[in-house]
Amino acid sequence: MLTLVATPIGNLQDITLRSLEALRDADVIACEDTRTTRVLLQKHNITGRLVSFHAYNESNSANGLVQLMLAGQSVALVTDAGTPGIADPGYSLLKLALANGIECTMTPGPCALVMALALSGLPSHSFTFRGFPPRKSAARKKFFAVDQHSEHTLIFYESPHRIIKSIQDAFEIYGDRDAAIGNDLTKKFEKIERGSLSNLTSLIASKSPKGEYVLLIAGNSGNFLPADEAVIE
Numbered sequence: 001m002l003t004l005v006a007t008p009i010g011n012l013q014d015i016t017l018r019s020l021e022a023l024r025d026a027d028v029i030a031c032e033d034t035r036t037t038r039v040l041l042q043k044h045n046i047t048g049r050l051v052s053f054h055a056y057n058e059s060n061s062a063n064g065l066v067q068l069m070l071a072g073q074s075v076a077l078v079t080d081a082g083t084p085g086i087a088d089p090g091y092s093l094l095k096l097a098l099a100n101g102i103e104c105t106m107t108p109g110p111c112a113l114v115m116a117l118a119l120s121g122l123p124s125h126s127f128t129f130r131g132f133p134p135r136k137s138a139a140r141k142k143f144f145a146v147d148q149h150s151e152h153t154l155i156f157y158e159s160p161h162r163i164i165k166s167i168q169d170a171f172e173i174y175g176d177r178d179a180a181i182g183n184d185l186t187k188k189f190e191k192i193e194r195g196s197l198s199n200l201t202s203l204i205a206s207k208s209p210k211g212e213y214v215l216l217i218a219g220n221s222g223n224f225l226p227a228d229e230a231v232i233e
Contacts, residue, residue: 001074002065002097004090006109009081010186012043019107020044026076030065032089036080053077055089062093069102083111087131087157113155116182116214119192120153123219127153133166140166144173151219160209167204170217171197178218184211 003022008014023029023046030053031037037050053061065075077084077093084090097104117124128147133140133156147154158166163181170179176196181204183191189211193203197217 002069002094002102002104003074003076004084004094004104004106005076005078006083006107006111007037007040007078007081008186009110009112009115010184010190012040014110014186015040015044016107016109019109020046022076022107023048023078025074027073028065028068028075030061030075030077030093032078032080037078040078048076053089053093058089058092062096065093066096066100066102069097070100081110081112083109086111086113086129110186112157112182112185112212112214115185116180116192116216117153117155119182120180120216121194122153122178122180122216124153126151126219127155129155132157132159133162133169135162137165137169140169141173144170148173149220151221153219154217156215156217158213158215160211160213163209163213163215164201164204166215167197167201170215171201174217174220177220180216182214182216185214187211 003026005019005022007019023041026048028051029037029048030051032054034050034052041048051065053065069075077090079088079090082088085094094104113129117127128150133143174197176198179195179197179200181193181200193200
């Protein structure tokens, strides 16, 4: 069996009893970084065989893990934080396991995009998650433009090194829409900032961005000013 195990995105206490049980029962725990996962396991007095499974060895490692499962062993898959397969490794292993008739299940839990959406103050009944935008501005604008006319709340992950540029590019493509930014969710300095894209640009630029970000932007309701007509306060 393959079990996808959601793990905390910051606060180590945010793990379910089922997740702990799955980790204890697994013959093998596949993880992005053995050092990160070992911290979580030690906190809950869990021992187990750790196997590296990350973006750079995902294909080869998936084949090896499937062979273990076909031989009767159970595998628990975790990432450094959050839900496997959501902007993290996991999809390829799940797809290969299913193709080989392996039973797959999951212990649900923390997911940054869901938490940020719930706290954003933006419409949450319909949304589009787009993961990480491209690193370069030109490619990022094209990426944003795909959803320019979408009526769904848009959700993106972003690093502290690019969050300001991403907000500026989003402002250029979408106009001055309502938006929100989640930063270091569940951690000591957790913050949710809400406002227009122009206001958030000024707010983030006045700080020194740190930690991981979730950027949420209201869908197109037809009531937003184009970027060249919007006033940045």
